[in-house]
Amino acid sequence: EDKVVQSPLSLVVHEGDTVTLNCSYEVTNFRSLLWYKQEKKAPTFLFMLTSSGIEKKSGRLSSILDKKELFSILNITATQTGDSAVYLCAVEINNDMRFGAGTRLTVKP
Amino acid sequence: SAVISQKPSRDICQRGTSLTIQCQVDSQVTMMFWYRQQPGQSLTLIATANQGSEATYESGFVIDKFPISRPNLTFSTLTVSNMSPEDSSIYLCSVRTGYNSPLHFGNGTRLTVT
Numbered sequence: 516e517d518k519v520v521q522s523p524l525s526l527v528v529h530e531g532d533t534v535t536l537n538c539s540y541e542v543t544n545f546r547s548l549l550w551y552k553q554e555k556k557a558p559t560f561l562f563m564l565t566s567s568g569i570e571k572k573s574g575r576l577s578s579i580l581d582k583k584e585l586f587s588i589l590n591i592t593a594t595q596t597g598d599s600a601v602y603l604c605a606v607e608i609n610n611d612m613r614f615g616a617g618t619r620l621t622v623k624p
Numbered sequence: 625s626a627v628i629s630q631k632p633s634r635d636i637c638q639r640g641t642s643l644t645i646q647c648q649v650d651s652q653v654t655m656m657f658w659y660r661q662q663p664g665q666s667l668t669l670i671a672t673a674n675q676g677s678e679a680t681y682e683s684g685f686v687i688d689k690f691p692i693s694r695p696n697l698t699f700s701t702l703t704v705s706n707m708s709p710e711d712s713s714i715y716l717c718s719v720r721t722g723y724n725s726p727l728h729f730g731n732g733t734r735l736t737v738t
Contacts, residue, residue: 549726557731
């Protein structure tokens with residue numbers, strides 16, 4: 516059975532801290548791994564990763580994929596209160612997306 | 625990326641009634657999907673909306689409960705029929721503009737069934 520597991524499930528930090536969110540997977544026919552930020556209802560796209568070892572970066576956020584060890588991490592540096600959200604990891608299997616349970620990040624002032 | 629408009633944004637409905645959710649995209653897209661997110665849960669795919677033919681439903685979801693229309697490449701509707709409190713969820717329309725492109729989501733519909 517295909518599985519996508521995110522850890523931790525929740526995390527509370529203070530502004531300025533750096534956080535690392537984890538996503539591990541066991542799937543057949545891996546195509547890509549995606550990260551989303553969900554603040555209210557709609558997840559917004561952050562990164563799409565297909566190749567191992569290539570870091571993708573957008574401002575204070577970065578992500579990398581390890582296809583040998585079957586995981587990805589999402590890093591957020593110098594966190595701000597606006598980073599508070601649920602971060603979802605999704606793995607594309609053929610044409611289907613399997614979502615993890617998400618990590619709820621709370622950034623306190 | 626495509627702009628996806630979904631409505632209603634939220635609704636509170638009585639048990640036994642039905643609600644139709646609309647999804648409008650500002651460009652033609654081949655792949656359109658409907659997801660559900662129950663409280664405290666992650667996203668679960670309900671079905672793939674196919675233009676001009678019946679939707680493809682995932683295990684656990686049936687057409688009688690979640691009829692879907694897709695009359696063209698920019699519009700789709702999802703109906704939640706004969707609602708019960710267990711249907712209280714966020715319903716999300718999503719699209720992909722190509723096989724190597726990410727999934728993008730509409731703003732979602734928060735449904736509460738009393």
